[in-house]
Amino acid sequence: MARYYLIAGESSGDMHGANLMKAIRHYDPAAECRFWGGDRMLAAGGEMVKHIRELAFMGFWEVITNIRTIWKNIQLCRREIRQYKPDVLVLIDYPGFNLRMARFAKSLGIPVVYYISPQVWAWKASRVHTIRKQVDRMLVILPFEQEFYGRYGMAVDFVGHPLMDELAPSRIPEKYAGFREANKLPGKDLVALLPGSRRQEIQRMLRQMIVQADFFPDHHFVVAGVSGQDRSLYTAFTGRQNVSVVYDQTYALLHHARAALVASGTATLETALFDVPQVVCYKANKLSYHIARRLVKIKYISLVNLIMDRPVLTELIQKDFNSKTLRHHLHMLLYDEACRDAMKQDYAALAERLGGEGASLKAARLVVDTLHKP
Numbered sequence: 542m543a544r545y546y547l548i549a550g551e552s553s554g555d556m557h558g559a560n561l562m563k564a565i566r567h568y569d570p571a572a573e574c575r576f577w578g579g580d581r582m583l584a585a586g587g588e589m590v591k592h593i594r595e596l597a598f599m600g601f602w603e604v605i606t607n608i609r610t611i612w613k614n615i616q617l618c619r620r621e622i623r624q625y626k627p628d629v630l631v632l633i634d635y636p637g638f639n640l641r642m643a644r645f646a647k648s649l650g651i652p653v654v655y656y657i658s659p660q661v662w663a664w665k666a667s668r669v670h671t672i673r674k675q676v677d678r679m680l681v682i683l684p685f686e687q688e689f690y691g692r693y694g695m696a697v698d699f700v701g702h703p704l705m706d707e708l709a710p711s712r713i714p715e716k717y718a719g720f721r722e723a724n725k726l727p728g729k730d731l732v733a734l735l736p737g738s739r740r741q742e743i744q745r746m747l748r749q750m751i752v753q754a755d756f757f758p759d760h761h762f763v764v765a766g767v768s769g770q771d772r773s774l775y776t777a778f779t780g781r782q783n784v785s786v787v788y789d790q791t792y793a794l795l796h797h798a799r800a801a802l803v804a805s806g807t808a809t810l811e812t813a814l815f816d817v818p819q820v821v822c823y824k825a826n827k828l829s830y831h832i833a834r835r836l837v838k839i840k841y842i843s844l845v846n847l848i849m850d851r852p853v854l855t856e857l858i859q860k861d862f863n864s865k866t867l868r869h870h871l872h873m874l875l876y877d878e879a880c881r882d883a884m885k886q887d888y889a890a891l892a893e894r895l896g897g898e899g900a901s902l903k904a905a906r907l908v909v910d911t912l913h914k915p
Contacts, residue, residue: 542571542572542573543569543571543572543573543628543629543909543912544573544575544625544626544627544628544629545562545565545572545573545574545575545627545628545629545631545908546574546575546576546621546622546625546627546629546630546631547561547562547574547575547576547577547578547582547587547630547631547632547633548576548577548578548618548630548631548632548633548635548638548639548642549576549577549578549579549582549593549633549634549635550577550593550633550634550635550638550639551593551634551635551738551739552579552593552738552767553634553806553807554578554593554633554634554635554657555578555579555580555581555582555593556581556703556707557633557634557656557657557703557707557901558576558578558581558582558585558633559578559581559582559584559585560585560703560706560707560901561631561633561656561703561901561904561905561908562574562576562582562585562586562587563585563901564901564902564904564905564906565905565908565909566586567902567905568905568906568909569909573587574586574587574588575587575588575590575621575625575627576588576589576590577589577590577591577593577618578592578593579592579593579594579769580769590617590618590621591614591617594769595610595614611638614638615638615641615642618638618642619642619645622642622645622646622649622651623649626651627651628651628652628912629651629652629653629654629908629911629912630642630643630646630651630652630653630654631654631656631908632653632654632655632656632676633656633657634656634657634658634659636659636660636668639655639659640659640668640671640672640675643655643672643675643676644675647674647675652677652678652911652912653675653676653677653678654676654677654678654679654680654907654908654911655672655676655678655679655680656680656904656908657680657681657682658679658680658681658682658683658686658690658697659672661689662685662686662689662839663839664839666693669690669693669695670693672695673693673695677911678698678907678908678911679695679697679698680697680698680700680904680907680908681697681698681699681700682699682700682701682702682703682900683702683844683847683848684699684848684894684895684896685847685848685850686699687699698903698907699896700896700900700903700904700907701895701896701897701898701899701900701903702810702895702896702900703900703901703904704807704810704811704814704895705814705892705895705896705897705898705899705900706898706899706900706901706902708792708811708814708815709898714796716793716796717792717793717796717797720790720793720794720796720797721797724763724785724787724790725785726761726763726785727761729759729760729761729783730759730760730761730799730875731760731761731762731763731794731797731798731799732753732754732757732760732761732762732763732798732799732800732801732802732871732875733763733765733791733794733795733798733800733801733802733803733812733817734747734750734751734762734763734764734765734801734802735765735791735801735802735803735804735808735812736750736764736765736804737804737806737808738767738769738770740770740771740774742804743770743774743775744774745824745825746804746822746824746862747764747774747775747778748778749822749824749862749863749864749867750762750764750802750822750867751764751778751779751781751784752864753802753864753867753868753871754781754783754784755781756868757871757872757875758783760783760799760875761783761784761785762781762783762784762785763784763785763786763787763794763798764779764784764785764786764787765787765790765791765794766786766787766788766789767788767789768788768789772786772788791808791811792811792815795811795812795815795817796815798815798817799817799818799874799875800817800818800819800820800871800874800875801817801818801819801820802819802820802822802867802871803819803820803821803822804821804822804823805821805822805823805842805843805856806844807844809821809843809844809845809854810844810845810848813845813854813888813891814888814891814892816885816888818874818880818881818884818885819854819874819884820854820855820857820867820870820871820874821842821843821845821846821854821855821856821857822857822862822867823842823856823857823858823859823862824858824859824862825859841856842856842858843856845887845888845891848891848894848895849887849890849891849894853884853887853888853891854884855870857870
């Protein structure tokens, strides 16, 4: 019986980790999985060590203020890996933590597979040399990453984006019948608000997003809540008549939405694959933002724009993320049909670049094959 130890540190990693675990069992039905992750990975089967709600710290300042907790988690994970002695360590994104675990596992002679590359193309490109030494197999999900690693003489496997698998059954219209009725939503057009899944994101983003409801009374605004967070994070901002909150129903909400305001992250890609016109929003702690500006070397912050290598989506960052500017761009998304049509055409081209379905199975095949390499 092969032992797989998987580490995901945030909600998107939990989703992709769960699908990977299921796919691993397709090739290795007796697989034993132990993991750091969330509810999705727990439902996929296996033994959880730590939940992502204890792991997701966003921004430089948040990391500094939680450094003792992070260090304790690192020490715990090292003890776990040493005692469990997995046949392979599978790291899912979450680079600040996972690259440390790659180094440790390598020192013990444990094969390391990294699924979903750290964003070394955005900052610290020199990390590629470290990754080459510590990672036995890198599985990338963005089409430009294979070429990026190739410039450093490192061969990686492009498996396609796992969201294509995740969303294939999720875009069936019948799946969401009764969504409005179940959540007591009116017949107005819906605007989806996706403020992120971390506490810090929600606190910084949601208030400004909800203010827009005052300027568009002919629409109903719906917040995509996460049940793992304290509900007071949402209810503190949602006293308006045309605002509701739904929990753990983001895909159903996107299926019904006419437009969306989305915190930068995987959600921008999910929103695009649901064909919903969107504005990307981002606001960080001031110190974290100024540090990031000095270190990060990318033209865009949203995955959609990065993959397309042009500004398909409007990105409102820091001071640009304000009520007046947000109102202007949301008005265009709701009422300018030419703007909506152009964005949807770009979404179609985006889907083609992501490589179709089957990423989870391709990744799992390569993970299982790692056990049999000489």
